[in-house]
Amino acid sequence: MAVRPVAATVSVPGSKSITNRAVVIAALADTPSTLTGVLRSRDTDLMLDAVATLGVGVSPDPADPTTVTITPDALTGGHVDCGLAGTVMRFVPPMAALAHGTVTVDGDEQMRARPVDTILSALRDLGVAVEGRTLPFGIAGTGSVRGGEVTIDASSSSQFVSGLLISAARFDAGVTIHHVGKPVPSQPHIDMTIEMLRTAGVTVDAGVANTWRVVPGPVAAVDWRIEPDLSNAAAFVAAAAATGGEVSIPLWPDHTTQPGAQIVDVLVEMGATAQIDGGVLTVRGPHQLSGLTADLRDIGELTPTIAALCALADSTSVLSGIAHLRGHETDRLTALATEITRLGGRCTETADGLRIEPAPLHGGLWHAYADHRMATAGALLGLVVDGVAVDDIACTAKTMPDFPAMWQRMLAGTDQP
Numbered sequence: 567m568a569v570r571p572v573a574a575t576v577s578v579p580g581s582k583s584i585t586n587r588a589v590v591i592a593a594l595a596d597t598p599s600t601l602t603g604v605l606r607s608r609d610t611d612l613m614l615d616a617v618a619t620l621g622v623g624v625s626p627d628p629a630d631p632t633t634v635t636i637t638p639d640a641l642t643g644g645h646v647d648c649g650l651a652g653t654v655m656r657f658v659p660p661m662a663a664l665a666h667g668t669v670t671v672d673g674d675e676q677m678r679a680r681p682v683d684t685i686l687s688a689l690r691d692l693g694v695a696v697e698g699r700t701l702p703f704g705i706a707g708t709g710s711v712r713g714g715e716v717t718i719d720a721s722s723s724s725q726f727v728s729g730l731l732i733s734a735a736r737f738d739a740g741v742t743i744h745h746v747g748k749p750v751p752s753q754p755h756i757d758m759t760i761e762m763l764r765t766a767g768v769t770v771d772a773g774v775a776n777t778w779r780v781v782p783g784p785v786a787a788v789d790w791r792i793e794p795d796l797s798n799a800a801a802f803v804a805a806a807a808a809t810g811g812e813v814s815i816p817l818w819p820d821h822t823t824q825p826g827a828q829i830v831d832v833l834v835e836m837g838a839t840a841q842i843d844g845g846v847l848t849v850r851g852p853h854q855l856s857g858l859t860a861d862l863r864d865i866g867e868l869t870p871t872i873a874a875l876c877a878l879a880d881s882t883s884v885l886s887g888i889a890h891l892r893g894h895e896t897d898r899l900t901a902l903a904t905e906i907t908r909l910g911g912r913c914t915e916t917a918d919g920l921r922i923e924p925a926p927l928h929g930g931l932w933h934a935y936a937d938h939r940m941a942t943a944g945a946l947l948g949l950v951v952d953g954v955a956v957d958d959i960a961c962t963a964k965t966m967p968d969f970p971a972m973w974q975r976m977l978a979g980t981d982q983p
């Protein structure tokens with residue numbers, strides 16, 4: 567438990583979402599790309615391993631593993647482990663369809679519960695031979711994909727749209743995706759995909775609601791400079807909000823498509839103050855957090871952090887628009903309701919979110935369910951509630967292997983190891 571308000575500057579490693587897009591786009595490009603500020607974590611290393619398995623050159627700088635050169639080559643078959651990484655499970659199959667050979671994909675036991683059939687069915691509709699509808703599955707690549715028009719229901723994950731868009735410039739006819747169904751979540755992540763593809767010279771048309779078109783053509787190499795991961799940064803600025811302290815994050819981007827940037831507005835709404843000065847974000851926490859009523863559909867991955875703060879607020883919070891979180895690393899709605907309740911909080915699931923009412927919290931064992939953001943949410947509550955222990959803090963390695971040491975350094979008020 568934090569004996570006093572935290573006061574620290576925290577340098578955050580690269581964005582998972584930008585890294586994993588940059589790796590695939592670079593793998594599909596016509597010449598090599600050098601990526602700097604690459605996140606090295608379980609999810610991103612699985613993506614680097616995946617493209618290497620498919621025959622792409624992956625060369626980390628021996629002096630700095632966050633600088634990686636990707637050298638495209640003819641794609642071949644092989645076996646890909648997607649672990650618990652949604653981006654690997656949904657971004658690799660369309661690329662694998664371009665391989666000369668069969669690509670099999672499997673992952674963690676827990677990954678089998680996460681939705682994937684939408685993208686496998688879409689690939690079938692685009693002329694690809696796919697075996698299986700859940701993990702493990704196989705893609706029989708022939709070296710080319712017909713592509714064309716496809717209709718999907720992407721309401722359970724924006725990654726179905728992003729995954730198809732990222733590889734589609736290399737399909738013979740490109741792709742036109744129509745979404746039908748409940749709204750697609752995580753719109754900023756789709757914007758991120760489109761912005762990065764356009765930077766790589768790909769023509770993407772997103773002018774009509776729920777329709778995206780990628781024109782076939784070459785993918786240009788880009789020496790991507792990866793921004794810090796703002797969703798990972800959220801846990802640290804939330805620590806300032808929870809303890810009435812102050813946390814600064816350097817290299818906060820001026821312009822970004824990362825949904826994590828929206829944590830600032832959320833914290834301000836709950837009573838914190840925030841300023842960005844010379845590219846450094848500083849958040850100061852209030853004496854007492856207030857509750858939040860918000861639709862989090864666009865920023866779903868921030869929910870565990872936000873829900874933990876809501877459990878500390880003095881008024882009721884209603885978080886909506888996040889039914890799709892039931893298909894994240896774990897069913898995050900059930901997990902958050904269970905764990906907040908275990909600590910004495912009052913948190914119930916609604917049809918599409920959570921309702922959290924003020925209640926005094928007590929210590930207990932917080933279960934992470936192998937979910938990195940559940941683990942960091944438990945660590946956050948442990949700052950202000952005596953006797954909270956997280957059962958598996960190591961699962962933060964999914965996107966932030968250094969999290970336990972970074973958290974300790976934040977508590978000590980020092981940034982560097």
Ligand SMILES: O=C(O)C1=C[C@@H](OP(=O)(O)O)[C@@H](O)[C@H](O)C1
Pocket residue numbers: 582583584652653722723724725728751752755866867890
């Ligand atoms: O494209 C991406 O990089 C991501 C999209 C979102 O997925 P969903 O749309 O499935 O929530 C997000 O939650 C995930 O952490 C990363």
Ligand SMILES: C=C(OP(=O)(O)O)C(=O)O
Pocket residue numbers: 650651652653867894895939965
């Ligand atoms: C939902 C998340 O991850 P994934 O990329 O595995 O979907 C997340 O990081 O919050």
